[in-house]
Amino acid sequence: MPRYQLDKWTDLYANRASLLRSSAIRDLLSVTEREDIISLAGGNPYTKDFKMNKIVEATTETMLSHGNAALQYGSSEGQVGLKKHIRALMATENIMVDGEDFIVTGGSQQGLDILGKVFIEPGDVVLMEAPSYLGALSAFAGYEPRIVSIPLDEHGLVVSELEERLEELAAEGIKPKFLYTVPNFHNPAGVTMSLERRHRVIELSQAHQLLLIEDNPYGRLRFEGDDLPSLRELDENVVYLSTFSKILSPGIRLGWLAAPHPILEKIIFAKQAADLCSPTFTQRIVDEFFKQNDLEDYIAQLVQTYRRRRDAMLESLDEFFPDEAEWTRPEGGFFLWVKLPEFIDTTEMLADAISQKVAFIPGRAFFADGRGANFMRLAFCFPNEEEIHEGIRRLSDVVKDQITLYHSVAGNLKLKSE
Numbered sequence: 001m002p003r004y005q006l007d008k009w010t011d012l013y014a015n016r017a018s019l020l021r022s023s024a025i026r027d028l029l030s031v032t033e034r035e036d037i038i039s040l041a042g043g044n045p046y047t048k049d050f051k052m053n054k055i056v057e058a059t060t061e062t063m064l065s066h067g068n069a070a071l072q073y074g075s076s077e078g079q080v081g082l083k084k085h086i087r088a089l090m091a092t093e094n095i096m097v098d099g100e101d102f103i104v105t106g107g108s109q110q111g112l113d114i115l116g117k118v119f120i121e122p123g124d125v126v127l128m129e130a131p132s133y134l135g136a137l138s139a140f141a142g143y144e145p146r147i148v149s150i151p152l153d154e155h156g157l158v159v160s161e162l163e164e165r166l167e168e169l170a171a172e173g174i175k176p177k178f179l180y181t182v183p184n185f186h187n188p189a190g191v192t193m194s195l196e197r198r199h200r201v202i203e204l205s206q207a208h209q210l211l212l213i214e215d216n217p218y219g220r221l222r223f224e225g226d227d228l229p230s231l232r233e234l235d236e237n238v239v240y241l242s243t244f245s246k247i248l249s250p251g252i253r254l255g256w257l258a259a260p261h262p263i264l265e266k267i268i269f270a271k272q273a274a275d276l277c278s279p280t281f282t283q284r285i286v287d288e289f290f291k292q293n294d295l296e297d298y299i300a301q302l303v304q305t306y307r308r309r310r311d312a313m314l315e316s317l318d319e320f321f322p323d324e325a326e327w328t329r330p331e332g333g334f335f336l337w338v339k340l341p342e343f344i345d346t347t348e349m350l351a352d353a354i355s356q357k358v359a360f361i362p363g364r365a366f367f368a369d370g371r372g373a374n375f376m377r378l379a380f381c382f383p384n385e386e387e388i389h390e391g392i393r394r395l396s397d398v399v400k401d402q403i404t405l406y407h408s409v410a411g412n413l414k415l416k417s418e
């Protein structure tokens with residue numbers, strides 16, 4: 001069947017289908033899988049160091065001992081053995097939960113989609129950080145919310161702005177459905193919410209009965225500084241999501257979601273409708289893997305790898321990038337966020353970057369309202385230090401060309417007007 005076929009079914013689609021589309025950016029980024037391109041674009045964790053033989057051992061043991069169960073449907077809430085390991089993992093972040101307080105999801109992305117399904121009616125107000133995680137923007141967009149954006153600065157969500165928006169909305173008689181936030185090593189901004197702001201967000205949520213959704217995929221990947229309490233640790237009413245994607249593998253598609261019981265009940269029904277259960281096969285393998293291996297050792301190793309890559313990116317930016325650019329200095333996670341002069345549009349710049357064999361994600365993708373044109377997200381998780389150094393060198397040439405071009409055009413215009 002031809003790939004670009006005339007769409008004869010347009011009168012059948014639901015309105016929401018028009019909200020689900022592949023962006024031009026995604027189409028451009030599909031070329032970044034080419035070997036000759038250094039991709040600073042995707043948030044792909046580094047898995048090449050991974051001890052494949054340990055996964056092979058865990059898989060073999062699973063199939064020999066529990067093969068039938070691994071090939072069967074399982075409970076919608078998640079496999080009991082795996083949930084014990086997740087509880088232990090959450091306890092390392094001071095989140096004390098029982099097995100009934102959370103479920104296993106098909107990655108945290110599924111948790112986000114289900115939250116949209118359970119909470120959002122078309123036109124409902126949802127509060128999100130600006131910039132925000134692209135996948136959350138698209139998961140919620142399908143349910144047609146009105147997104148009200150709260151800015152971020154180097155200390156995370158600007159809480160005074162949150163307070164103002166909440167008061168304005170209350171004055172209009174509008175109750176937002178929830179605030180979605182990534183407090184640790186933000187995707188895409190790389191910033192972390194300060195302790196003081198965490199307490200203030202909790203106070204505001206209590207004063208305004210605002211449901212908080214905390215998404216924490218990167219929390220365990222801290223390179224420096226002290227761990228901060230999660231919002232869920234500060235208040236049990238917070239809905240909390242996390243995932244194995246960044247600390248083990250995104251290919252296994254396993255995450256988890258903790259929520260107060262009435263909410264969790266609705267989420268379980270929605271999950272049953274979506275996929276009946278998360279993959280039993282990978283849940284069993286990960287359960288077995290944790291019986292055989294210490295995840296903490298592996299996380300410690302990952303932290304070292306990612307710290308070196310973050311350092312390589314920061315050093316390369318210092319070495320090559322022009323003075324007109326600014327960037328964040330993440331204490332963990334995968335990303336940093338670069339601000340370029342306002343006359344640069346990073347969406348337009350991407351094609352030039354790709355022709356120079358380097359890729360990034362343009363800032364506009366992370367805003368609900370088309371802002372962010374002069375920002376870009378750089379990921380240091382996947383390429384090694386040499387590739388990062390070379391990638392930033394290539395990218396700096398593209399940025400410098402844009403600056404030179406702007407000044408020469410602006411100079412010519414000035415001459416003409418004189």
Ligand SMILES: Cc1ncc(COP(=O)(O)O)c(C=O)c1O
Binds near residue numbers: 106110135242243255
């Ligand atoms: C903030 C955030 N939330 C959720 C996800 C989705 O993760 P998963 O692979 O568990 O679906 C990602 C992945 O990049 C992310 O950065």
